[in-house]
Amino acid sequence: MPAAIPASPTVDRVMADARAGAFATRSIKKDAKVAGLLLAVSMIDLTTLEGKDSPEKVRSLCRKALRPFDADEAVLGFRVPPVAAVCVYPSMVGAARELLDGTGVRVASVATGFPSGQYPIEIRLEDVRDAVRDGADEIDMVINRGAFLAGRHDEVADEIRRVAEACGVAHLKVILETGELETYDNIRRASDIAIACIRDGDFIKTSTGKVSPAATMPVTLVMLEAIRDELLRSGRRIGMKPAGGIRTSKQALHYLVMVKETLGDGWLTPTMFRFGASSLLNDLLRQLVKEKTGRYAAWHDFAEA
Amino acid sequence: MSERLGVLKTYKLFIGGKFPRTESGRSMKVADGVGGGQAHVCRASRKDLRGAVEAAHAAQPGWAAAGSFLRSQILYRVAEMLEARSGEFERSLAPGGSASLSPTEEVALSVDRLVAFAGWCDKFQQVLGTHNPVSGPYYNFTVPEATGVVGVISPQSPALLGMVSLLAPALCSGNAAVVLASSANPVPGAIFGEVCVSGDVPPGVVNILTGDPVEVVEHFATHREINALHAAGLTDEQSTTLRSGAAENLKRVCIRETNEWSGDVCESPEWIEPFVEFKTIWHPSSA
Numbered sequence: 001m002p003a004a005i006p007a008s009p010t011v012d013r014v015m016a017d018a019r020a021g022a023f024a025t026r027s028i029k030k031d032a033k034v035a036g037l038l039l040a041v042s043m044i045d046l047t048t049l050e051g052k053d054s055p056e057k058v059r060s061l062c063r064k065a066l067r068p069f070d071a072d073e074a075v076l077g078f079r080v081p082p083v084a085a086v087c088v089y090p091s092m093v094g095a096a097r098e099l100l101d102g103t104g105v106r107v108a109s110v111a112t113g114f115p116s117g118q119y120p121i122e123i124r125l126e127d128v129r130d131a132v133r134d135g136a137d138e139i140d141m142v143i144n145r146g147a148f149l150a151g152r153h154d155e156v157a158d159e160i161r162r163v164a165e166a167c168g169v170a171h172l173k174v175i176l177e178t179g180e181l182e183t184y185d186n187i188r189r190a191s192d193i194a195i196a197c198i199r200d201g202d203f204i205k206t207s208t209g210k211v212s213p214a215a216t217m218p219v220t221l222v223m224l225e226a227i228r229d230e231l232l233r234s235g236r237r238i239g240m241k242p243a244g245g246i247r248t249s250k251q252a253l254h255y256l257v258m259v260k261e262t263l264g265d266g267w268l269t270p271t272m273f274r275f276g277a278s279s280l281l282n283d284l285l286r287q288l289v290k291e292k293t294g295r296y297a298a299w300h301d302f303a304e305a
Numbered sequence: 306m307s308e309r310l311g312v313l314k315t316y317k318l319f320i321g322g323k324f325p326r327t328e329s330g331r332s333m334k335v336a337d338g339v340g341g342g343q344a345h346v347c348r349a350s351r352k353d354l355r356g357a358v359e360a361a362h363a364a365q366p367g368w369a370a371a372g373s374f375l376r377s378q379i380l381y382r383v384a385e386m387l388e389a390r391s392g393e394f395e396r397s398l399a400p401g402g403s404a405s406l407s408p409t410e411e412v413a414l415s416v417d418r419l420v421a422f423a424g425w426c427d428k429f430q431q432v433l434g435t436h437n438p439v440s441g442p443y444y445n446f447t448v449p450e451a452t453g454v455v456g457v458i459s460p461q462s463p464a465l466l467g468m469v470s471l472l473a474p475a476l477c478s479g480n481a482a483v484v485l486a487s488s489a490n491p492v493p494g495a496i497f498g499e500v501c502v503s504g505d506v507p508p509g510v511v512n513i514l515t516g517d518p519v520e521v522v523e524h525f526a527t528h529r530e531i532n533a534l535h536a537a538g539l540t541d542e543q544s545t546t547l548r549s550g551a552a553e554n555l556k557r558v559c560i561r562e563t564n565e566w567s568g569d570v571c572e573s574p575e576w577i578e579p580f581v582e583f584k585t586i587w588h589p590s591s592a
Binding site: 294295296297298299301 | 355524529
């Protein structure tokens with residue numbers, strides 16, 4: 001018998017917006033800023049999810065993931081850490097595996113008919129098994145938003161449980177696609193459903209990056225609070241991944257402040273918090289260069305993935 | 306009935322088509338001919354410069370791709386708008402003033418300068434470009450293209466004409482600009498942003514900062530996303546700062562030594578040339 005899904009509290013939209021807005025007023029400077037930037041680098045799921053992706057594009061992304069800034073030692077005086085993971089389509093998992101095996105950088109694959117999820121459940125499950133078989137360490141699934149919005153929450157929960165089972169040892173991240181869920185109450189409900197159906201150390205994630213709006217501070221806050229409430233209720237530890245729309249260092253630092261003040265230091269680690277992003281990485285590097293050299297760098301100083 | 310109080314103008318920066326206050330929250334007190342007394346203008350910080358460069362970098366490809374005719378029309382329209390507000394600009398130039406030019410003359414010359422460079426937009430390519438002789442059945446062309454983001458450091462005086470003369474040639478060839486207005490009289494620079502908006506200059510193509518050159522000149526020089534500098538009226542120390550900072554990242558530096566801003570020499574295509582990159586193309590064809 002699966003664990004019961006707890007009742008969800010209602011979310012006060014105005015207060016969630018105000019609380020999230022307050023995190024964006026903190027000023028983080030000097031050593032704390034450098035530490036925050038480096039932490040943010042190590043939390044990135046460096047992502048490419050395009051129809052035109054090729055194995056060589058993915059290999060290039062993997063090289064960037066392993067060594068984000070090739071002039072780091074000359075310019076900064078230290079090595080920039082690798083990112084947390086590379087996130088690709090299932091057909092590209094093999095290409096990523098070749099370069100990342102044994103490096104500590106994990107291979108994440110979207111699956112379950114990403115980004116729409118509008119496929120029969122058997123096909124979605126097969127998609128997951130395929131990706132795991134090819135060597136994915138982490139699976140980013142999409143929930144069935146049609147069923148959720150139609151009120152068939154048990155069906156959504158059942159599907160998440162089946163996907164979690166299909167993942168085996170691979171970690172699971174459940175994408176709610178908050179841009180399609182209309183209200184904060186729905187986002188909270190979907191978070192609670194997902195949290196109840198996944199395992200310790202699995203993640204909930206805001207967005208596919210294909211729908212606008214993607215990750216926002218208030219939406220992430222609502223999800224972080226759902227994670228916090230589960231921690232207080234059962235002691236289970238669920239990870240969080242905002243994805244899409246986080247492009248600047250300033251935004252990333254604001255998210256870290258929000259995580260710290262909602263869940264504490266225990267979540268300021270790549271095993272519990274990730275950024276789904278691609279262009280964010282080079283902005284973090286630019287700010288690191290600015291902090292260390294006092295000079296503003298150009299975009300072309302950093303390799304594109 | 307009590308006497309009506311005038312609306313005091315507070316001058317903002319012009320970044321990305323908007324008029325933000327400086328992020329530093331600082332201001333400078335200046336004589337204001339428009340408001341008829343004193344006014345505060347923003348004292349921009351290096352972070353404002355950074356924001357302006359980001360805006361310029363984002364806007365520049367679109368401006369270059371907009372095409373010569375459209376750039377020409379937009380620069381001409383900026384001239385029209387400047388002419389329409391000539392009274393306000395003349396009042397803004399009254400404090401301090403220029404040694405050799407009356408405010409009326411300075412505004413008129415600024416309008417003319419914009420018109421001159423509006424005209425150059427679709428003509429400098431023929432003057433600066435070449436059709437190169439080669440010994441083979443090929444055509445070989447060299448064409449000028451925009452450099453990228455140009456930093457403009459205006460002379461103290463003439464506040465309007467100096468700024469326009471340094472800015473217009475950079476815009477003409479498709480560059481975006483980050484301008485530091487005259488610090489002796491920043492008001493004309495501050496209101497020039499409004500002329501750019503009503504002149505339909507795309508957001509980010511022109512960005513105008515007011516502030517203390519001592520603070521920001523160094524960052525104009527070392528910012529690696531600024532590709533060239535057009536400056537005038539610098540102290541020797543500032544010139545050195547500019548050149549040594551720019552040497553490190555190989556940006557083009559053009560410091561004008563002129564005191565003669567009214568002359569035709571300021572409308573020569575030589576003023577455009579420092580802010581283009583030359584591209585040479587081989588065209589296989591039986592010539």
